[in-house]
Amino acid sequence: MEEMPRQLIDAARQGSERALARLISHVEDRRPGWKDAMKAMYPHTGRACVIGITGSPGAGKSTLVSEIALRLATSGLTIGIVAVDPSSPFSGGALLGDRVRMRGISAASGVFIRSMATRGVLGGLCQAAKDVVRIMDFARKDVILIETVGVGQDEIEVVGAADHVMLVTFPGGGDGIQAIKAGVMEIADLFVVNKADRGGADETASEIAAMLELSSEGQAGKPPVFTVSALNGDGLTDLTAALRGYINRKKAGPVLEQAHVRREILGILEREVTCLIRERVASNGNMEACIARIMAGTSDPYTAADEIIALFAPASRIKGGMP
Amino acid sequence: MVHDSKIRVLIAKPGLDGHERGAHVVAYGLRDEGFEVIYTGLRQTPEQIVSAAIQEDVDVVGLSVLSGAHLSLTSKVMAGLRAKGADDVLVLVGGIIPEEDRKALQEQGVSGVFTAGSSIKDIAAFIRSRVRTGE
Amino acid sequence: MREGKKKIEQAARRWEAEVLKPRLERFNLEKSPTTFHTPLTTNGSRFLEKVGFPGQYPFTAGNHPFEFWRAHAKTAALFGFRPDWGGAGGVGKYGGFGTPADYRDYLLRMQSMGRRGGPNIAFDLVTQCGFDSDSPYAEGEVGRVGVAVDSLRDFSVIYEAYTGELDIDRVPSNFTINAPAAVIIAMYACLAKKRGIDLARLKGTPQNDILKEFIARGTYIFPPGPSMRLFRDTCVFCCRHMPSLNINSIGGYHIREAGATRTQDLAFSLANGIAYLEAGIEGGLAVDEFAPAFTFNAFGGSMEIYNEIAFQRAARRMWARILKERFHARDPRSMMIRQPITAHIGCSSTTLQRSLNNLARAVIGGMAAGMSGGIPGAYPPFDEPLGLGHSQEAVQLQLDATRIMIYEAKVADVCDPWAGSYFMESLTDRTEEDALAELEKVERMGGAVAAIENGYMPRAVAKSAYERQKQIEAQEELVVGVNCFTGANEIDVSINRVVEATYDPELMKTAEERQKASLARLKRERDGRAVTTSLNNLKGHARDHDRNLMPAICECVENDATLQEICDVLREVFGEAQPVKL
Incomplete structure (x- = not known):
């Protein structure tokens, strides 16, 4: 039913x-x-402040997210969390384990957690995550935290679509710094060195600050770097205060950016068109016919693609050649 | 329109019992059977389990109990699900369950009891036979 | 042995060509389903270096020429003693339920029926997880899998059953407690003080093995680092004040039962042991001062009899080498693995299907134990997988099977009967090599604590458990009655079972309410200011890593602070352990 x-x-x-x-x-x-x-x-929609959180595995993102959520929730804000984990490319299933690290959040605290698998096959994780965020926004969540493992391009795009991006790393994790270099740095508004209880956090923080110094030369304002321990609570007050700043700014009024809107329309279209084509070619036998010709050596995958597109838009001038 | 529907399963450890082998094996196994599995981790109260089941909108809740407290813990989870209008969720119980308690669990509304020696294939088949897939 | 390597090599090649090959062809096989071993299998016969004599380094052949129980075996048979040889060696029966008064009354009843020996206390999960009986987490769990202990008053009530000739300086106590072990050890010390008994006379074993809780059993409270600080403090305290008390009982048993492979079991147990040794050294002790007080609970077991024999031999040799070469121990007692159970099949080898077969399985485990330096215990009773509680019948069969192995089969009349076997020596070497490689992997990460913090050990065990499940489902591993021989021609065989209601179900029903009431009474009656002062003092000490926490914990315990109040102070300073994401 x-x-x-x-x-x-x-x-x-x-x-x-x-x-x-x-x-x-x-x-x-x-x-x-x-x-x-x-x-x-x-x-x-458009009211909620959306914060993307990413970083290398082992950085303690889930624990941090749950601590932040609890602190914001106690000040009366309603919180939604979207925790993204990869689907298995083999079975299409997924093991979503972020709730394990969010045990501090009890049923009563008014935090809504949703685990989400990347599902992969049809692409468009980014749009799917945006949809989930938008639904939570509609359900009057003030703050929405999206957490991903910052490894794939897809995941980076997901947090990139948020209002603000927090990058989490930890001392001693050499790959913590690596992840920053992999292209997330440009989109991050604030950096967090977690696990300060273990020592070496200050060194990591100054390393990041030095990198930011280099990359932000000539720009106004460098993103702040926070040193925290989600385990014993050190530094979380400052970090939460910074987030409250974002939340208040967002409350002043939603801002639509042309570039974001354009990207979103294209995102929805990409997925829709792909679905449409897949469905059509699967049901009318075109795909099988193309495959048979290629197997027989009378065609090639490029020609097949052109033929299929022609079925949808006979007048279009999409061709493989140079303009 | 192409559906992208998955069966979602919550694997939960109610109470303080810390033996996770069964829960881990079933979580890995059902993932490889193509389900989306949400694992709660240890020491969950029945309220936390019900809340997770609601928020994650799962089709199935699997409870793993090896401490002998299965009857009381399960009945609290069942009552919680009913109270939230989620009594259509399929509830399975695994762990050390004496034969004579099976019936009591079924009377509480538990659909299946899977103890040591159960195969993942059987559990997966049971779930597929009971859960509609997003049509 | 004057034959020479070359000659044997030639003979082996000839055998392969003239005997083995035709046989394989006849049965259309690519590879032989069996192996055969010759002097070529072993890499030389360095007997003294690798095996040696029982009771001497490296202890491969055994800790002693014969164990204490073997000396008394004949007497036991002639006089009809019923030592618990099938299960947990010499210690008293593991138990505990309800409120401390319920359990005390039970112990008194057992004593009136002739049971001697100290208690082997099982604590309820509430206590194991550092909560009091009035915590929301306690609901439904109070007194269930063990006795509830919230305070020194509770602890003292249990020990009302142990006075006179059974006083605590006469009989040893076992405490199956890990995360809050420091609090229970403090209670034991405070009880002795109240009774005017010299702490040095206290005997017994706290499990005190927190690392395996993170890897396998799940009753942890604080993060691994601070947990090890607590271990260090108990280690130093026991060593200095209670030298007759064992410090811990390190367990590979739980790790294997949680799904670890044999190699992981051995490597992780040794890695944990190393971490405990390092903690004692950090506490300022010399290795020979405290290492002899380490015990092992048991490693894991399986049905693979040869491998389990090799495992026990390799484990003894590896631990001895670690102590001698790495920690420069000189006392042979530091180098021994002292454990009540050696080889066994492990509860996870038992099957619910045709469960009487578990008796046959347990005997195989007993044979492995008897042939590798242990009591040939047919552990566990066959009805283990049927639910919680063994029947009298299953326990009788277990005991008899053990006796048959000892007296009729004379399994334990030879010390290390496999010594010098080409096959067993090479298998022992291989077991050691594999475990050493895994141990080195853990060490490269920074040792056991680091490999728990980064999730490696718990995840590796979970993955191995899943691999095993897949092998069984794919029939790569065969289990009789489970994934083979399950056809219509097979019949189940059952016998009558009487499961004694060990604990009064009526008492169990009301235990939680009664325990909560007595806790409320304690909180009313005690000196609240003394509690607050001692807890604050504990907090201050906890913040100083170099300080031993035991004196402050003892002070809290003496002032009737509860177990959870003490743990809450430590939670505040140390934080709480985070579970591993799979």
């Missing part, structure tokens, strides 16, 4: 966790009516 999205939308807006959770599944699974649901919610 499937509830109508309409009912779910109303209930989620009124604070039903169950409705919010089901709505997310509905959209994540791309079940019939998902897009209409998003259209209905869109006008009521």
